[in-house]
Amino acid sequence: QVQVVESGGGLVQAGGSLRLSCTASGLTFEDRAMGWFRQAPGKEREGVSCISRNDIITYYTDSVKGRFTISRDNADNTLYLQMNSLRPEDTAMYYCAADIRVVNRCWAMSDTTWGQGTQVTVSS
Numbered sequence: 001q002v003q004v005v006e007s008g009g010g011l012v013q014a015g016g017s018l019r020l021s022c023t024a025s026g027l028t029f030e031d032r033a034m035g036w037f038r039q040a041p042g043k044e045r046e047g048v049s050c051i052s053r054n055d056i057i058t059y060y061t062d063s064v065k066g067r068f069t070i071s072r073d074n075a076d077n078t079l080y081l082q083m084n085s086l087r088p089e090d091t092a093m094y095y096c097a098a099d100i101r102v103v104n105r106c107w108a109m110s111d112t113t114w115g116q117g118t119q120v121t122v123s124s
Contacts, residue, residue, distance in 0.1 A: 002025070005022065012121070020120075024096075025077065035102070036095070040093075047059070047107070048061055048106070049068055050070065050102045051071075059105060068081060069081070087122060088124045091122050094118050096114070097112050098112065
């Protein structure tokens with residue numbers, strides 16, 4: 001059974017940084033495309049950043065380009081999202097997703113596995 005567990009969210013002031021982590025189990029981690037999605041109250045879920053299984057392709061939604069960096073440690077089955085220069089509009093629940101597609105954006109699939117989410121709140 002595939003499982004992903006996020007950590008690292010919290011409350012931070014605008015301009016601050018956070019690093020989200022996602023630990024995966026029950027899968028061959030390096031063979032899976034992984035991603036981060038977020039959902040703010042009253043808004044649709046959006047793909048924030050994702051990385052292909054061979055690390056060749058990474059995607060960032062326009063609003064986070066230059067501020068967020070996605071990375072993965074295949075030895076530890078862990079996905080990271082380094083978030084710098086945080087803005088109040090980054091406030092959302094952030095979800096890790098395993099088994100997605102990375103084609104011009106992050107695509108969730110019918111068999112995508114989701115974590116429980118970690119809350120990121122950025123105060124102004």
